[in-house]
Amino acid sequence: MNVAVKENKKKREQKSTDEFIKGLWKENPVFVQVLGMCPVLAVTNTSMNALAMGLATSFVLLMSNILISLLRNFIPKQVRISSYILIIATFVTVIDYVIQAISVELHKSLGAFISLIVVNCLILSRAEAFASKNTLKHSVMDALGMGIGFTFALLCLGVVREVLGSGTVFQFQILPENFQSWIIMILPAGGFFTLAFWLLFFNYLKERKAKS
Amino acid sequence: MNLPNQSIPEENGADSKKMLIAMVGIGAFCALLIVLIFEGTKERRAFLKAEALEKAIFQVIPNAKSMKPMQFIDGQLTEVDKEAKGETLYAGYNESNQLVGYAIEASGQGYADIIKVLYGYDPQKQAIVGFQVLESKETPGLGDKIEKQESFLANFISLDVTLNADKKGLANEVVTVKQGEKSNPWEIDGITGATISSRAIGDIINSSIQEIGPKISNK
Numbered sequence: 001m002n003v004a005v006k007e008n009k010k011k012r013e014q015k016s017t018d019e020f021i022k023g024l025w026k027e028n029p030v031f032v033q034v035l036g037m038c039p040v041l042a043v044t045n046t047s048m049n050a051l052a053m054g055l056a057t058s059f060v061l062l063m064s065n066i067l068i069s070l071l072r073n074f075i076p077k078q079v080r081i082s083s084y085i086l087i088i089a090t091f092v093t094v095i096d097y098v099i100q101a102i103s104v105e106l107h108k109s110l111g112a113f114i115s116l117i118v119v120n121c122l123i124l125s126r127a128e129a130f131a132s133k134n135t136l137k138h139s140v141m142d143a144l145g146m147g148i149g150f151t152f153a154l155l156c157l158g159v160v161r162e163v164l165g166s167g168t169v170f171q172f173q174i175l176p177e178n179f180q181s182w183i184i185m186i187l188p189a190g191g192f193f194t195l196a197f198w199l200l201f202f203n204y205l206k207e208r209k210a211k212s
Numbered sequence: 213m214n215l216p217n218q219s220i221p222e223e224n225g226a227d228s229k230k231m232l233i234a235m236v237g238i239g240a241f242c243a244l245l246i247v248l249i250f251e252g253t254k255e256r257r258a259f260l261k262a263e264a265l266e267k268a269i270f271q272v273i274p275n276a277k278s279m280k281p282m283q284f285i286d287g288q289l290t291e292v293d294k295e296a297k298g299e300t301l302y303a304g305y306n307e308s309n310q311l312v313g314y315a316i317e318a319s320g321q322g323y324a325d326i327i328k329v330l331y332g333y334d335p336q337k338q339a340i341v342g343f344q345v346l347e348s349k350e351t352p353g354l355g356d357k358i359e360k361q362e363s364f365l366a367n368f369i370s371l372d373v374t375l376n377a378d379k380k381g382l383a384n385e386v387v388t389v390k391q392g393e394k395s396n397p398w399e400i401d402g403i404t405g406a407t408i409s410s411r412a413i414g415d416i417i418n419s420s421i422q423e424i425g426p427k428i429s430n431k
Contacts, residue, residue, distance in 0.1 A: 045352065071238070079231045083238050090242035094249045101253040104264045108347070165353070183353030 016141045023145025029122045030153030030195075031202040036122035040154060041191035043113045047170050050158025051151065052106055056095050056114060058147025061123050062140065063091045068131040069139035075132075084127045085118070092117045122150060157194045161185045269302050272332035272342030273313040276304030282314075284427060301424070304332070313341055314428065318420035323408040325349040327358075329416060331368065335428055338375060340417065343368035348409075355409035363391075364403050364410060372397035373421050379429055381422050388414030 029035045039057065044050040064087050068075075075083045096114050100107045107114070117123070126146055131139040162168055165185035167175035184190050270276050279302045283292045292300065302315040313334040319326050327350070332342030345359045358364060376383040384398040388411045394401040400417075402410040 071234075075234050075238075076227060076231045078227065079235055083234060086235075086238055086242055090245055093246050097249050097253045097257070101256040101260070104260045181353070186352040 016138055019138050019141040020145040023142065023147070023149040024152070025149070027146075028149045028153060028202075029146050030150060031199060033122075033125075034199075035125060036120045036150065037195075038116060039113055039120065040157065041188065041195065043110060044154055044157035044161055044191060044194070045165065045186045046109075046162045047155060047158040048106075049109055050154040052099070052110060053113065054147075054151025054154040056099065056110075057117055057120060057123070058143075058151055059095055060088060060091045060117050060120075061126060061147050061150075062143040063094075064088045064123055064127055065131040065139040065143035066136065068127045069134060069136045072132045080132065081124075081128070084124060084132075088123055088127070089118045122146065153198075156198055157191065160194050160197075161190055165190060268330050268344050268346065269304065269315040272315050272330055272344055273302075273304035273334075274332070274341060275306050275312050277307050278309075279304045279315070287427070289428065311335075315342075316420060316424055317346070318416050319347075320412060320416035320419065322348060322350055322412040323355050324351060327409070327412055327416060329413065331417060331420075333373070333421065333425070333428070337370070338373055338425075340368050340371040340373055340421070343417075350406070350409045355406045357403050357406045358409045358413055361403055361406075363401065367394075367400045370397070371400065371417075373425060374398075375425055375429055379426050381426065382418075386414055386418040386421065 023029065027033060030037075030040055036057070039053050043053045064084070067087050068084060071083075092115060095117070096107075099110070099114060126142060130142050134142070159169055162170075163175065164182045166181050167173060167177075167179045182190070185194070266279070269279050273279075280291050281293070281300050282289050282303050283300055284290075285292075289303075299317075301317070303311060304313050304315060306312045313332050315330055315332050317328065317330050319328040321327075325348070327345065328347035330344050330346050331340050333339075334341045343365065348356065348359065350356045350358060371386065372384070373386060374383045375381070382398075384396065386398055386400065388400040388402045389395075391402050391404045393399075400410065400414045402414075
């Protein structure tokens with residue numbers, strides 16, 4: 001009896017770590033699910049912007065997952081989407097004010113894209129597909145995994161674009177001063193190119209793993 | 213036959229009550245949360261904003277040590293409250309409380325969107341003595357050179373905006389010329405690759421000082 005309970009508990013713990021891990025790699029929101037492309041392309045022209053955007057999105061994702069998971073038996077099916085949007089919009093407004101209180105400059109460089117987190121399909125899809133059907137613990141794990149995976153992906157793009165576009169990383173000069181920066185990498189087109197190369201790379205890795 | 217038809221409205225009635233409770237409940241909670249955060253960060257946000265503006269003002273008026281917000285009221289420059297609505301300009305004073313210049317906000321259409329700038333005007337010299345872009349969405353790497361390129365910013369260390377004889381406008385209009393072709397003190401040396409953006413800066417400053425310069429000298 002005791003052994004069975006223990007095993008059951010172990011299994012449950014196993015599952016919650018799984019929920020965390022899957023967002024980082026196997027179901028990475030950007031490289032595998034290709035969700036939330038608007039901020040991925042638009043605000044990854046510097047590493048700092050990418051990091052701030054990733055963290056802001058992760059915060060909203062975590063808070064909305066928590067609340068939706070708690071309220072999952074209380075929200076009637078017919079109004080669930082409007083309830084989710086209401087909750088998500090609230091936390092976006094909250095993070096908007098918080099960023100303004102941290103740094104005016106950061107808020108200026110992220111611009112309209114903070115408010116656009118509301119319509120980031122990553123968050124709504126996690127609410128609908130996961131938080132509304134799972135316990136609080138698993139939802140938190142899922143949000144953390146997805147959030148970190150999203151931030152990681154944004155950083156992948158941001159670092160490459162900043163290095164090639166301005167020769168810096170987090171504004172530290174790393175390439176020689178006389179390096180002719182590729183302006184296209186900072187422009188929107190550079191976002192598409194960088195994303196394409198990362199997708200190619202991840203798909204190549206996946207295929208090689210499947211073969212072996 | 214009629215039974216199922218009757219039971220549906222009843223069920224819907226119960227459901228809509230539930231829906232109403234859920235939506236109103238979530239709405240009220242969300243509203244409360246937003247108000248709390250708004251009030252909680254209000255002071256800090258206002259402080260940061262004022263700090264950023266102050267920094268910009270002291271940058272565009274060299275030698276300024278203190279400043280006062282001012283507005284034109286009945287054609288007279290009058291000191292106003294910091295939060296006063298309307299077009300505000302900022303008077304800068306040196307250590308001995310002498311007026312050294314005005315910081316004036318101006319905006320106009322750039323290449324991508326409206327550009328907002330702040331420039332320093334010295335009424336004694338009748339010249340523009342400092343310049344900073346407050347807000348712009350110009351193309352990174354091309355148009356945004358108006359914010360950083362030193363040769364361009366050097367135009368505004370002393371840009372001649374002398375008033376004409378009857379003090380109703382400028383003696384010479386501020387114009388942006390091609391890079392390297394500046395020959396008069398009232399011309400702005402443009403940027404190759406940011407032609408439209410640098411020309412927009414010239415236009416913004418010209419139309420702003422045409423209007424405000426005479427007003428200040430009439431004081």
